[in-house]
Amino acid sequence: MSPATAVRSVNDLGLGLLRQPRQVLFGPGQRRQLPEVVAAIGRTVLVVTDERMATTAEFGELVAGLRDRGLAVAVYDRTEAELPRENVVELVDRFAGESVDVLVGIGGGSCMDLAKVASVVLANGGDVRDYYGEFLVPGPGLPVVTVPTTGGTGAEVTCISVVFDAEREMKVGVASPYLEAHTTVIDPEFTLSAPPGLTAATGADALSHLVEAFTGRAKNPAPAEIAGKLYVGKNVLADVYARTGIALIGSALPRLATAPHDLQARSDTMFAAYCAGMAINTAGTAGAHAIQSPIGNLTHTPHGIGVGALLPYIMRYNLPARVPEFAEIGRLLGVADPAQDELAQARAGIDGVDAILAAIGIPADLTALGLRADQLDDVADHAVLATRLTDNNPRVLDREGILEILRRGLAGDRGWW
Template sequence: MTATIGSPSHTANQLGLGLLRQPAMVLFGPGQRRQIARVVSEIAQRVLIVTDARMATSAEFGAVVETLVRQGVSVSVYDGTEPDLPRRNVVDIAERFGGDSIQAIVGIGGGSCMDLAKVASVVLTHGGDVRDYYGQFLVPGPGIPVITVPTTGGTGAEVTCISVVFDEDQGMKVGVASPHLEAYAAIIDPELTLTCPPGLTAASGADALSHLIESFTGRAKNPDADQLATTLYAGKNVLADVYARTGLGLLNTSLPAVAADPADLAARSDTLFGAYCAGMAINTAGTAGAHAIQSPIGNLTHTPHGFGISALLPYVMRYNLPARIPEFAEIGRILGVADPSDSEERQAQSAIERIETILETLGAPLDLRTLGLTPQDFDFVAKQAMLATRLTANNPRELTTGSVVAILERGYDGDRSWWQL
């Protein structure tokens, strides 16, 4: 299959810009969940813990609550978090805890739990409906301090200053994006991921890998001072790149190791560290085309976010490759698969092939047909994807409805030939 859609352009970080946003404190390592009570008790005597039903029944969760109580902290628990964070969960928390003078919020679980904790902080502090804060820089000020505790290795939500909410009435995911959503502290304990089911491990691992790729190969925007003050994603930058390089090196070996032995704590630790690096990278560089296209696919097929991303990555990477050959070639060297004697383009192609091998090892899908998407859906998906301007603006090669349809066609057919320009 040959395509001539769009012309590649290489945007460079001419300003040498570097930008990081991060929690005031990050604790990383096996067993660090035992620090939750100390961190909370230093700032609050009344805490709300946001989690889901599975985590709420675990021994580890019970131990966290017990330790908090022993520290004299009054604990309330919300365990109704649902996958893909529907708006109704935010409404539920506001109704149940709006008058409780909550002084800190702990979000413990997957990305939806941590995103809910962050956006609950906004609504409980500033009032109104979560819809009032859809968009960028619309949160008027700091909220209740949030401590994030991830139990899956992938979303990076523990360190990002965005919460993604599925608005049931609008039928789409919407972001609440503001530096005021940044967590007070992130406590990252790889032991909490040991019980993560294989399917969730695969989906979250694919998501983390995509974050690193999209941040490192994304568009460099060279923003001025006004743009930095009003736009969450500053584009590819030198500080985000540091985290992207580190995370790629970690996930290259840790994801296959976790797939082989889910009880391998060292591999789980490297995976969670890589996911943290990915969160740090996308927090200022942002995600791009794959994430824009996945959202409507997920809404249509009701498939996990990470699996939708995995099914799209081979084709989005190939579309973007002509505009990002040096970056993909460097990824190939980071992953140890690029032969220095090869051309830069071949080194770049080897990176994409290695990423696909990792996804296949995880058991993540590599085509859209597997998700249940049909050709009749392509036009709708493409039009919806183009509405995600916060994400499409980060893509290194311009996206149009036509180019998105071409990506979907290849993804449906499993066509992993190289784009010809």
């Protein structure tokens, strides 16, 4: 596909749309607010986490604080990475019929996604498969409080849960405003002990969210589309969060590569991840996320590492349709010379994102993920089915375009297309 076919979309409506939790608490030490937050919602609490988090001193303190507040607490600690459907089924089978007033999701994206999606299945019945897709949840779920312990997924503020369905061999989304958390408590101190690999994976995920939300397709949706679609396109309110997040993460992530215990850098990264979640909640993610899912299924590489490795090639593919946005990213990152022409600034912005990814150790090509040339057709066949994501890409992303991105990514070709 030639640059001449890359048609630019513009938000002619001047639309701004946010979906967000009722309450957000942010800052070092704010986890100590959790007992009061939860007690204001209900008396019986189901805490959703994973086996690693459940063994930590911080988790023990949180649960003890809830119980000291007089709350009845049950714990589900079997959440797995990439959230398999089996986790949802197991949790619902175990707690259906139990008295649960509020769920608390503590951990990474899978823990929070499980709390959110379990809340609507427990409240509305059925199987999670009944709710695959957009706006198919029939009514409110149980109140959810999200407590992220990594700086990247944005799941604490998004109204979507992503579930891996092994029988379908793909990730699917349950997307509905009913999944929005009641409250999120964001405490950067949780991330101080995160190992470099986790910091890199979640940081790259947040960076990809910010870039894809800010450079995504503008859709000018009609009222019916706003009422029935999760992702309504690039918009002026999502852009506010994207700009803030890009400026923060541009300096914070590289600092963490050399100073992992820098609390200010951790705080800035976590705030950027929150901003990214707010942005993608209505603008959505795009090509990198569509292509990563089948690559992840084949190579078993972490989601954030995969989208980070893809991002340089997706950006170059999308550049013809988003020169002003990439130029602004260059200025937000402080790497573009405003005296230069807009295309030069845009290329500087893409190079700046490349440099952030390199600083945190994201693989420079798709070969490093374990992807092989003979797998590209299979990846493209699956990626093109993720229309919820491909429809957000600013440049038409058909099978031919996906294969072009994959070939260049496999070869590590970072030229200008």
